[in-house]
Amino acid sequence: MSTASMAADSKAAPVFVRETREGPVYRITLANAAARNALSRAAMDEISAALTRAAEDADARVVVIGHEGPAFSAGHDLKEMQAARRSADGGRAFYDALFAQCSDMMMQVVRCPKPVIAEVDGVASAAGCQLVASCDLAYASETSRFATPGVNIGLFCSTPMVALTRNVARKHAMEMLLTGEMIGADEAQAIGLLNRAVPQADLSATVRRLAETIASKSPLTLKTGKEAFYVQAEMGLADAYAYTARVMAENMMARDANEGIGAFVEKRPPTWTGS
Incomplete structure (x- = not known):
């Protein structure tokens, strides 16, 4: 393969996740900013693999899930979901596999033997909001926004609802689910989706201090x-x-x-x- 071909292939293949570890803090960064870190099946494969590596890293005590770009995650890849309709069964097998895979990934966050912290500096919607809610702790910049907007496109956010209703009061959860409207970080903190909303300039340092404090424990x-x-x-x-x-x-x-x-x-x- 020519150098030009290799470069073209490299550009064509998105990078979904980047992983680093600084001392006891294992960072998983959602890195497909061009697609607003959509949770395609390939992206969830990489996130799950990263969570497995973090869980198995004996020197890691805390896991932080952050992101590149303006969106923590916009949720499932709608283009991928629509393309599945062209299959003989209208996409049913794909959708069963997709939502089962997403549910397994969220359970993997919960079952990770190490605390998992969401660090949000942007929009987290639908399954992206679900991922925030699934983390043990969540911190966001004051300009971040959150939504479960499936109702707006005829697809109720039923699986995101599971994590959401285990974090916030039922009436707040139902309002998010039934209206599909964005809420700001201050409101997300007030209803329990976030631990804290902080100035954007302070977000990384806030999460790092917290992660290091937790990592100092047994x-x-x-x-x-x-x-x-x-x-x-x-x-x-x-x-x-x-x-x-x-x-x-x-x-x-x-x-x-x-x-x-x-x-x-x-x-x-x-x-x-x-x-």
């Missing part, structure tokens, strides 16, 4: 706590207390719990082993 404790948080949230009150009591008792048997309590009593910094 990795075993973070894994234990994140898993228990989501499990107990789906339980009734009595079952949740019974489950978390068992989790705490098991946690107490860990070396890091012994080390952390001992360090506190002895007024010294703890040394975590992750066990």
Whole structure:
């Protein structure tokens, strides 16, 4: 293949994700800005692979999902979805696979043994908003905007609704879902979709400080706590207390719990082993 052909192929192939790690912070950057970081099947493949690598990186303690360009993610690739209609079944098999894949990717965020933080400086809509809601924590610039606008194009945001209704009150969620209107970062913070909206110039530093603070904790404790948080949230009150009591008792048997309590009593910094 000629150099010119190789260059042309390189230009034709979009880069969906970039990955870096700075100390204990693993950063996944959605990098297909030209397509507003649409969640095509290929893009979700790359995001899932990046999440797997982040989960398996022994030196990573926290995962940050950020983005290039003016959109965190505009949601699914509508052109890809429309093209699937040309298949013999009208696209049904493709749509089943697409939404199952998206749901699996969102569950992968939830099940990642490390805290996952969304860093948003732009628009997050539809499945892009779903990804923000699926992250454990979310921070955004004050100029960012959020929406679940599927209702505007005849496709209700049913899967984004799952993450949305687990973050914000039902009436706020229904308003977003039924109107499809954009909300600003301040409102997103007020209803619980965001932890905090900050000035654009402060966003990266805010997320970095938070990530480093979390990364300073015992990795075993973070894994234990994140898993228990989501499990107990789906339980009734009595079952949740019974489950978390068992989790705490098991946690107490860990070396890091012994080390952390001992360090506190002895007024010294703890040394975590992750066990």
